[in-house]
Amino acid sequence: MFRKKQLLSDLKPGAFVDDVFVVKIKRELRPYQNGFRFTLILSDASGRSVEYVYWGDHDETAVRRIFDSIQDDSVIHIQATHGSYRGKPQLSSQPGDMVTVLSPGEYEPMDFIQPARRPIDDMLKELDHHIASVKNPDLHSLLTSVFTDPHIRDKLRIHPAAVEIHHNRLGGFLEHILETTSLCKLCIKFYELDHDLTITGALLHDIGKLDELSISTRIKATRDGQLLGHITQGALYLNQKMNTLKTPALLREKLLHIVIAHHGHLEYGSPKTPMFPEAMAVHFADATSAKVDELKTFIDSVKGNIEGDFVYYKRGNLNLLVK
Numbered sequence: 001m002f003r004k005k006q007l008l009s010d011l012k013p014g015a016f017v018d019d020v021f022v023v024k025i026k027r028e029l030r031p032y033q034n035g036f037r038f039t040l041i042l043s044d045a046s047g048r049s050v051e052y053v054y055w056g057d058h059d060e061t062a063v064r065r066i067f068d069s070i071q072d073d074s075v076i077h078i079q080a081t082h083g084s085y086r087g088k089p090q091l092s093s094q095p096g097d098m099v100t101v102l103s104p105g106e107y108e109p110m111d112f113i114q115p116a117r118r119p120i121d122d123m124l125k126e127l128d129h130h131i132a133s134v135k136n137p138d139l140h141s142l143l144t145s146v147f148t149d150p151h152i153r154d155k156l157r158i159h160p161a162a163v164e165i166h167h168n169r170l171g172g173f174l175e176h177i178l179e180t181t182s183l184c185k186l187c188i189k190f191y192e193l194d195h196d197l198t199i200t201g202a203l204l205h206d207i208g209k210l211d212e213l214s215i216s217t218r219i220k221a222t223r224d225g226q227l228l229g230h231i232t233q234g235a236l237y238l239n240q241k242m243n244t245l246k247t248p249a250l251l252r253e254k255l256l257h258i259v260i261a262h263h264g265h266l267e268y269g270s271p272k273t274p275m276f277p278e279a280m281a282v283h284f285a286d287a288t289s290a291k292v293d294e295l296k297t298f299i300d301s302v303k304g305n306i307e308g309d310f311v312y313y314k315r316g317n318l319n320l321l322v323k
Helices: 060-069 120-133 135-148 150-158 172-191 193-206 222-230 232-246 250-262 277-302
Strands: 016-026 030-032 035-043 050-053 076-084 087-091 099-102 213-215 220-223 311-312 317-319
Touching: 016 087, 035 250, 050 060, 050 076, 060 213, 099 222, 120 135, 120 193, 135 150, 135 193, 135 232, 135 250, 150 172, 172 193, 172 277, 193 250, 193 277, 220 222, 222 232, 232 250, 250 277, 277 311
Parallel strands: 050 087
Antiparallel strands: 016 035, 016 076, 030 035, 035 050, 076 087, 076 099, 213 220, 311 317
16 A cells, blocks of 8 residues: 655655655646646645646657546656746656556545544534533524434534635534634623524534535535535525424524625625624634634644745735744
């Protein structure tokens, strides 16, 4: 069995790489001055992606044989040089370097997904504690119906909260909704919010992500996830659940509003902005959990690899202190 040797986040410029990666994107075969080449986007458990280019010779048949053997989600064993192109990291191979597609059983699938940061069983106990704290019978019935579903319970043990950016690891979804709920409890305390509605909204705000994302050797969006998105998927799922449970109309509408407004802004994908305090609390708690995890994960990944006190974070257009 082939195991990961080094994460993308730890690779040094100029290093020779002999390792396994998962194929995120496969791009077309093209001619170039010295033969034929193709490009892949590879990823691993670091959560990062890197461009990989195979620079083949003029034997198109041989290059195409390698190209055709590779598919999206393939796990490949490559030998390559780590360099850069237009300021971005790039792995490159040439004829004579190994490029082999591995079969299931020849690799460990969890080598390509970041491990959970907290024990899953501990997080499930915390989830059940939050559910028990909800005394409104309609909301408690809804939470129980959702989170005791064996299919959903199994997903909670492994599901991430995102493809990348924040909580993109095993159990990341559960970790994120628990963080959101804990932050909301502070708002309940300081602003005397409706406890049961706020806790229920916090626990269910991202429920659509269980259908939006799938996990195998990498995290990716499902087809309906791409077409609908988790806000729409979550609202549809919860509306059906509450219709079955005969949840009172106003309560159903308020909970659905929390779900569809939790991104806070129209330009961020929410069709409505928060219209009452409990919805606003869930929005900011969700954003705080996501943003803090994003920045901490990035800073942790670059510590030890830079000499100065600050590092530029391109995605957020931020200059971050890392000391």
